[in-house]
Amino acid sequence: MPSLLAALRLRALIKEVFAELELLKSASSGEVVAVLEEIAKTNPYYARTFLGEYVDWLEANPEEEVDESQEEGSKEKDDTVEETVSELGGLTIGNRDSDEKDGTTILEEDNDDLTKTDLKQTASTTSSPTKNTLETDPYELLCSLLSAKPLTPTTPDLLQYPIDDSTWVSIQETPRVISGQGTTGARTWNAALLLALLLNTESRFEGAFEDSTILELGAGTGLVSAALAKKWSQHNPRKIIITDGDAGVVEKLPLTVELNGVESHDIECVQYLWGETQLDEKVDVVLGADIVYDPSVLGILLDTLAGFFDAGAQYAIISRSDRNPETTRQWEKQCNERFEREVIRVEDPVKSTFNTPVLKYYWPFATGAAITYGLIWKAAGAMQDTDEFINDPRHPRFANGGKFIDLEKK
Structure with missing residues (x-):
């Protein structure tokens, strides 16, 4: 899996993600939006905050300039852990020591209503390769998340951790606590x-x-x-x-x-x-x-x-x-x-x-x-x-x- 997608699923600090140009180029906009849709189910504020900056970056960097080499060769599974690790080594993950302005606090009202079925659906989606097609317009997704507000850092989120070259473990946790x-x-x-x-x-x-x-x-x-x-x-x-x-x-x-x-x-x-x-x-x-x-x-x-x-x-x-x-x-x-x-x-x-x-x-x-x-x-x-x-x-x-x-x- 491209490293940017891994960073999002691990809730890397948004300001650090946008400081890494090559990281931003490691996934297509379609892949990014698909992952943000997953994240929005449990952490809509993080998805909204990242997407707000990402659409600006897309406008300044037309899609043809995005490095799509990850897509070449028709990869059917996530990229290797080694590739992801080498590009993510300096990022802070899991909202550690972060603040609300970085999109790291989540919406308690929505998450309190999440059922095990909701969580399992999100977790099972993550276990499959992310589609490259842009099925959802990023601007439409951003508009749908505008009401998301940061509330308590004690509300659980659903993070995904890689354990080999193609397998992820889903964990419900409160990473800021x-x-x-x-x-x-x-x-x-x-x-x-x-x-x-x-x-x-x-x-x-x-x-x-x-x-x-x-x-x-x-x-x-x-x-x-x-x-x-x-x-x-x-x-x-x-x-x-x-x-x-x-x-x-x-x-x-x-x-x-x-x-x-x-x-x-x-x-x-x-x-x-x-x-x-x-x-x-x-x-x-x-x-x-x-x-x-x-x-x-x-x-x-x-x-x-x-x-x-x-x-x-x-x-x-x-x-x-x-x-x-x-x-x-x-x-x-x-x-x-x-x-x-x-x-x-x-x-x-x-x-x-x-x-x-x-x-x-x-x-x-x-x-x-x-x-x-x-x-x-x-x-x-x-x-x-x-x-x-x-x-x-x-x-x-x-x-x-x-x-x-x-x-x-x-």
Whole structure:
């Protein structure tokens, strides 16, 4: 999919979109209007604000000047994540730290009446390639949205996140809310975007979840689990258990499952309190994104992971963001005390031009965001040390399962 369409579906800041000329040229006006019609169902003010500037841009840049190279070759599916990422690396998405003048607040009155059917229709539309024909006149669409007004930032929106070259996950969230009712589970965080992409595109994870029971800790909006579920036939897990410690967040997780059309699979949404909840079934793989957020939670988190390992879990995959140096220091210290650990430092994915398979799987995180991604391997038992694995330049060299692999920004 052209990058402009991805930026709109991720609610990139409008002022930043219009600062990127090549980004604006990456989609035809017909494609843009089709996506804005989708967005208008849940966020009419954003659609109106973008379209108001876009029609002016169209007048100043006749259609024949728009780069339609994306259309050549009759592409039948979305463009690759790599193409989209390379052009969107500096954009701020999800209305983060934005203001009403940029079209980032949505119309509460209309959204309160949205039904699950409305949301599922919007989500299913997004999963299909956008038509290039200009079926709706942009001026007519703009006129129909003139009454849209920005109200509360707490009203949910429906965002779409890419998880490979042709698949999107739809999430209903409140992206401008950092903490809603005492939880950070109201929005999708950067580390979850990275982990969802890696699990579905990095060759290291090919076959890693075959016939496995997967549990996600602190799932929040459920992006990571939904990303695996959308690619069920690729990963072929036995079951996915989506958990969070907040009961209100857990109540919303079934909607994520339903919006993405994966409710027919064996997926369970449960409240899981670290150090307290006991599960009756064996978990093979533990996932976690942005769950390392404060020194006070590290001990109980490591205890929880150790408990899974003792019960037979094969490994845990943790993706985290470096926000607080003290949290990072304590995380490293406590992990070193309990696990054999190896640190891999990588370039800032937004700024790096070093083209490696690992670094290309970032997404348009907020400028300056530091993303880390780690693997915690069971502290007992050997992992086969093969030449094929060691000689793979994408992965660190290690000889057994007693290693903690942690990627950090240089």
